[in-house]
Amino acid sequence: MSLVDEDEALIAAALKGSAYAWEKLVKRYESKIYNHGLRLTGNSSDAMDLMQEVFLGVYRNLHRFRGDAKFSSWIFRIAHNKAVDMNRRKRLMTSSPKFSSEDEGGEFEKFPGQANLEPEYRLGSQELNTRILAMLNALSMDQRSIVELKVFQSLTFDEIAELQDISANTVKTRFYSALKKLKVVSEKENVLS
Amino acid sequence: MSCPKTQYLLQEYFSEDLSAVARDELDRHLSDCAHCNAELESVLFVQRDIQQWQEQSVPHWDRGRELFRREHRAERPLSQLWLSWQWFPTAASLAMLCVLLFNVSVVSNESGFSVSFGGSSGANIDLRAQLAQFEQAQRGEMRQLVARVESRQDSNNVQLLQAVMEQAQQSTADSFDQMYAYFEQQRLLDLQDMRAGYEQLVDSDYETIRSLQQLVNYVGYQGDIR
Numbered sequence: 001m002s003l004v005d006e007d008e009a010l011i012a013a014a015l016k017g018s019a020y021a022w023e024k025l026v027k028r029y030e031s032k033i034y035n036h037g038l039r040l041t042g043n044s045s046d047a048m049d050l051m052q053e054v055f056l057g058v059y060r061n062l063h064r065f066r067g068d069a070k071f072s073s074w075i076f077r078i079a080h081n082k083a084v085d086m087n088r089r090k091r092l093m094t095s096s097p098k099f100s101s102e103d104e105g106g107e108f109e110k111f112p113g114q115a116n117l118e119p120e121y122r123l124g125s126q127e128l129n130t131r132i133l134a135m136l137n138a139l140s141m142d143q144r145s146i147v148e149l150k151v152f153q154s155l156t157f158d159e160i161a162e163l164q165d166i167s168a169n170t171v172k173t174r175f176y177s178a179l180k181k182l183k184v185v186s187e188k189e190n191v192l193s
Numbered sequence: 194m195s196c197p198k199t200q201y202l203l204q205e206y207f208s209e210d211l212s213a214v215a216r217d218e219l220d221r222h223l224s225d226c227a228h229c230n231a232e233l234e235s236v237l238f239v240q241r242d243i244q245q246w247q248e249q250s251v252p253h254w255d256r257g258r259e260l261f262r263r264e265h266r267a268e269r270p271l272s273q274l275w276l277s278w279q280w281f282p283t284a285a286s287l288a289m290l291c292v293l294l295f296n297v298s299v300v301s302n303e304s305g306f307s308v309s310f311g312g313s314s315g316a317n318i319d320l321r322a323q324l325a326q327f328e329q330a331q332r333g334e335m336r337q338l339v340a341r342v343e344s345r346q347d348s349n350n351v352q353l354l355q356a357v358m359e360q361a362q363q364s365t366a367d368s369f370d371q372m373y374a375y376f377e378q379q380r381l382l383d384l385q386d387m388r389a390g391y392e393q394l395v396d397s398d399y400e401t402i403r404s405l406q407q408l409v410n411y412v413g414y415q416g417d418i419r
Contacts, residue, residue, distance in 0.1 A: 017265040179236040
């Protein structure tokens with residue numbers, strides 16, 4: 001049985017009320033969603049909040065999943081929407097949101113507090129992830145989201161364009177800009193170290 | 194030296210739907226243009242760099258288990274509710290209520306047992322007669338017991354009274370002896386005091402007489418001189 005078929009079997013069982021199937025389904029995707037949230041938000045508490053909101057959304061809408069698309073695409077679409085909502089809420093709570101200089105407007109902006117990564121990501125064995133988060137931190141939320149979807153989730157430019165409701169060319173431009181910015185940050189880091 | 198095509202070509206480089214012809218053209222340009230090639234290498238290096246991300250383990254959470262169970266329990270069909278024995282306490286309560294309301298009595302004897310509703314059955318009459326006999330017997334036993342306890346209590350009281358009286362007599366005699374000894378002692382002390390007082394009085398009288406004698410002698414001596 002393929003992973004897609006297994007997903008569908010688990011969804012069917014969960015819809016019939018099997019808590020075991022639900023838990024198994026959550027276990028399959030929780031790590032991907034959590035790490036996705038971690039790279040987007042830059043801190044574990046926001047990543048946990050995002051993950052819990054995503055699975056709550058999945059639970060509420062599970063009966064609407066028709067199997068036309070892959071469950072993984074569906075769940076990442078929910079994750080994207082929740083991240084947009086979360087960012088919007090944070091924007092409302094903070095007085096002076098920081099806009100990116102390269103990209104104008106857009107759904108995403110930087111999450112509050114992302115400049116100050118949590119200590120657990122600055123110390124010890126998390127050094128590599130800390131460095132990557134620091135690099136991603138230099139990106140605007142739009143760029144960060146596209147890098148996340150393209151590099152880590154392996155979505156195509158067209159899929160990202162559909163997800164973010166922008167043109168594929170805009171996605172390509174933002175992705176390349178993001179890579180250039182990451183290159184600059186990486187070179188700066190190398191010079192400093 | 195910069196290349197005007199770099200931006201466009203590298204944007205397309207990451208595109209998945211690039212045609213084979215376009216891909217060949219792109220590759221050819223990259224092999225010819227050192228600037229574009231260097232630029233591509235640097236962004237690919239950065240991409241590989243961030244791809245080294247190590248998956249973080251998820252902190253403990255309940256995976257929405259409680260929510261799932263709570264909501265599915267609420268939607269459980271009646272047949273499942275029946276099978277899950279949740280009806281049992283309610284049924285037991287109802288049965289007890291019926292037993293009380295209909296005054297159900299179950300009588301068990303040598304010929305088996307019988308269940309009756311209401312209070313006017315033959316078994317109840319027998320039971321009442323047995324209860325009356327039992328009550329009589331219990332009353333008789335109770336009277337005997339009371340009489341035995343009373344007699345035992347009486348003898349105990351008499352013994353106690355005697356003991357108290359003996360003790361009181363003993364203590365009274367002891368008290369009289371002590372009083373007598375005390376008075377005797379006081380009397381002796383008073384006698385001693387009286388004797389000492391008399392002796393002192395006699396001594397003072399004697400001193401007075403001597404003084405008078407001396408005075409008489411002195412007066413007589415003065416008269417002789419004149």
